Amino acid sequence: MSKSVIKPGRVAVITGAAKGIGAAAARRFAREGMRLSLFDRDREALESLARTLRAECCIVSGDVTSEQDLLRLRDTTLTAFGEISLLMNNAGIKQGGGPWDNPSDWRIQLETNLLSVVNMQHLFVPVMLDSNNNAAIVNLGSKEGITTPPGNAAYSVAKAGMRVLTEQLAHDLRMRAGGRVTAHLLVPGYTWTDMNFPGMQENKDQKPDEAWTADQVIAYFIGRYERGDFYIICPDNAVTPEMDARRIAWSYHDILDNRPALSRWHPDWKNAFNEWMKK
Numbered sequence: 001m002s003k004s005v006i007k008p009g010r011v012a013v014i015t016g017a018a019k020g021i022g023a024a025a026a027r028r029f030a031r032e033g034m035r036l037s038l039f040d041r042d043r044e045a046l047e048s049l050a051r052t053l054r055a056e057c058c059i060v061s062g063d064v065t066s067e068q069d070l071l072r073l074r075d076t077t078l079t080a081f082g083e084i085s086l087l088m089n090n091a092g093i094k095q096g097g098g099p100w101d102n103p104s105d106w107r108i109q110l111e112t113n114l115l116s117v118v119n120m121q122h123l124f125v126p127v128m129l130d131s132n133n134n135a136a137i138v139n140l141g142s143k144e145g146i147t148t149p150p151g152n153a154a155y156s157v158a159k160a161g162m163r164v165l166t167e168q169l170a171h172d173l174r175m176r177a178g179g180r181v182t183a184h185l186l187v188p189g190y191t192w193t194d195m196n197f198p199g200m201q202e203n204k205d206q207k208p209d210e211a212w213t214a215d216q217v218i219a220y221f222i223g224r225y226e227r228g229d230f231y232i233i234c235p236d237n238a239v240t241p242e243m244d245a246r247r248i249a250w251s252y253h254d255i256l257d258n259r260p261a262l263s264r265w266h267p268d269w270k271n272a273f274n275e276w277m278k279k
């Protein structure tokens with residue numbers, strides 16, 4: 001019997017649900033007959049999305065960096081629906097932060113993209129474990145948290161932390177709940193959302209060919225989640241799963257082969273990397 005929680009009547013909680021990948025998840029889960037608890041700091045966008053969904057839906061506006069707001073999200077959801085089947089920790093920002101940039105910029109990035117998820121897990125996982133039902137936690141990672149390209153150290157650190165946090169969660173849930181409650185790391189590729197294209201709603205004809213839509217990310221997620229996969233690394237229209245695999249292997253070989261850090265972007269290693277990708 002499938003352990004999938006994406007089923008009519010089950011309850012999905014999505015943070016950052018007002019736009020982008022979170023909104024695509026809300027639309028798709030609504031079509032699957034799930035009941036929804038949607039959280040975002042953009043109340044207006046959340047309300048306008050909720051009006052388009054044919055689903056039992058409660059909306060909670062707040063900030064993922066506020067423990068009180070997250071507690072309110074949990075309690076409102078339990079009062080409305082009595083259970084939590086699928087928790088999608090999706091809210092995120094992409095704000096610059098170089099290795100010696102202002103620590104206050106770092107703090108905002110880490111609190112939003114990483115520490116909020118520690119708080120969410122602290123508040124929600126015990127409830128999911130206490131129920132007798134199957135349940136799943138989906139955390140949004142990034143390829144920037146796996147191959148960690150230069151350019152936005154704070155985002156890469158937050159997403160690398162998210163990967164490790166979710167791996168640890170998956171292990172501890174396996175030992176504790178024997179597969180009844182599972183964790184999954186969803187890693188979108190290049191996706192056409194506000195994060196990459198601020199104000200994109202008004203420019204629907206401007207999607208670059210390389211990018212996937214948020215709906216494609218969610219369709220891919222569901223297929224891989226239902227197969228029971230932990231690492232769900234999305235391709236896009238420019239990057240295939242084989243290219244991702246070679247890039248990830250190159251990164252790990254920096255350690256194994258004692259190469260300079262981030263050798264993929266080191267001028268002396270450019271040709272070797274290009275040859276590796278051609279193999």
Ligand SMILES: NC(=O)c1ccc[n+]([C@@H]2O[C@H](COP(=O)([O-])OP(=O)(O)OC[C@H]3O[C@@H](n4cnc5c(N)ncnc54)[C@H](O)[C@@H]3O)[C@@H](O)[C@H]2O)c1
Nearest residue numbers: 016018019020021041063064090091092140191193194195
């Ligand atoms: N778009 C991509 O190419 C891409 C690639 C890899 C990973 N991701 C990850 O996917 C997730 C979703 O990204 P997206 O592209 O849909 O972004 P988006 O900017 O389109 O949507 C993010 C949503 O999160 C909400 N949000 C941001 N900070 C919040 C806070 N402090 N409290 C409450 N809500 C908050 C925003 O209001 C918005 O509705 C993020 O975690 C992001 O890092 C995106």
